[in-house]
Amino acid sequence: MYSENPFDAEFGGIPELYLDFNNDAVKYAKRAHRYKKHPTYSLFITGVRGSGKTVFMNKVGKELNKYDDTIVVTLHNTEDLFRIMYIKLAPMLNKLKKWSSSVSISLPFVSINFAEANEKHDEIYYKTEITKILKLLKQANMRVAFCIDEVSNTPAIQKLAEEFNNWSLSELQVSVIMNGLLKEVAELSSSHNLTFLVRADRFHVNKLQKLSIAQAYIKVFDITSDQAEEMAEMTQGYAYAFQLIGDLMYEELSTGKNFEDSWNYTKLAFKDTLFNQAYDVISHELTEIDFQFLYEMSKNNNISAIIEKMGKSKQYVNIYRTKLIKYDLIKTIIRGKLGFTLPLFREFIQAKYDELNWG
Template identity: 30%
Template sequence: MENPFTLTFGQKPTEFISRTNQIGKIIHTFDMENPSNKVYMVAGVRGSGKTVSLAEIADHYSSNDQWIVLRLSADTDLIAGAVSELTRVSQFHDLDLGLNLNLGIAELSVNKTNDSLEKEAMLRNILEKLKNKGKKVLFIIDEIINNSYVKVFASNFQIYITQNYPVYLVMAGLFDNISNLQNEKSLTFLYRAPKIFLEPLSIPAITTSYRSVFDISPSEAVEMAKLTKGYPFAFQILGYLKWETNDDLEKLLPKFDEELIIYAYEKIWSELSELDRKIVYVISTGVYKTGEIREKLSISPQLLNTYRKRLMERGVVNGSVRGELTLALPRFEEYIEMYCEVEI
């Protein structure tokens, strides 16, 4: 039997824990006769399961003949990609949309600005024909960034909604990238789009998963689950290593730390601002009270509150206990102590 866990970002593993409540909210809304929202933004720290969550949504609708699911890349021409994919899917499902296939669909991805109106018109034409055939189209875009392709697509998507096309959109990315996009003055409708912050996985759910896969005691499963702090990537790493070696937890820690650092923590740390790092560093030394953190860094309550909110939204710190901040990522303290130099 193959290892049911994976170390590969974005790959849907055999053993994973579904975010039923959060994913179900999107599906429930889209399934309404008159949906209250047609756009959702999914935000989370690296390794929080954004891509797997999108895959769950895509799988749900791909099994429904009424829906067409398009997975597009944010760093390519999204309008051209949508035209090309819808044309391909329509041919595959033998949907006669009356399209002129001599328009050079494959060339759209390399055409310049002069052809943008033609591409947008072609996509609207396809969507109109799909609407008449009772089809719905779900666009899924992962690793969203604020670039020209995304801004052009989002502007057009707003038009599709006003024209009552049966279109739906789910975009996922890091919190900062989503915020940058939502703050674009020309894309105010995105600012109103609901954001779903991917929460840590349930420790009891992780415990149950480990017990079902491994022949271990309840106490060992709980110990393993608590070590992950509900961080999905840590859940996968620990499960993967346990499957490969069947060592006890203490022996797994060095490799566990190494995988976290190489594939997640180095990048997460590099994206923090100087004050972000100072706050996180102070917390890593065991200073959790917000008053003591302010005193250590000589900053005002207002400034700490601003950075507290940012770090929580990024999934780096946990502020669930009033007046306290702790690190949300497993063994992030050990990483900071060993590899990060911060002057206070």
């Protein structure tokens, strides 16, 4: 067994064991770096919560950091997006002369004390100064990649779209790498002024391959293929489940327990943590009708039975079926039958439905 725990059940960071999507991260980093052909570039990463969207975005950012002529700036979708963007960009001007002695820096904002003054300016000021910085960086043949986490249809993102269009018209060397839930993409795509999203590359974070998961478990724990396959099956290819099960098993096995005892405990702890840390958050994004559909499906996965139990028309129920498939929570197994995509999600829905007293 590994001497140190390689699993990371926290959201966002790049875990030591990162499966299946390394080549994709390299590919999109290369696309973002092709600034001579495409000065501005945008990528939207989607997937169900816990699928590894932020991890993949950070991986693309890490690949971009390998280019000497690229600055990666990580941001969150907040109201003061442009202020934070400015605060992170401005210090780069102090390094410009190291990159290019031909660039003349004579802008007054370089000496601003951010700790005291960054609340004293309006948004227009920050937008203007950011554009100045981007123009200077372009003179130095430097490219900027903004990595923005949890993008949604907020005023800040709408304004960012407008700025991105302006940067594109000015042929500034800018990439915007974003991640968000599929439903947020749908809302953003319907906004009339977000044409940059329509043109953006899309990458959907799919499930991990169970073979890759099993091989990783064998390598870390030195267990049999049957044991590893049993663990991999429990994950259902869900990235968060892969890391969580690995983390729990490592902690148990490291105490000297045998596989069977460790696995029995891990299965119990996995369910509890999965429900509280991931599925509760997902449930807050669902409507009561979504829950009703999922609950009826948990009892009978035949679409005709779901329609009958909900007491609605086929067209009405199919709207929610299509929506939940799009959100990656359910899938079509065979004609007329549906399945859950996430591990133990059936049990969670039944427990949550009873908890909310909708039954």
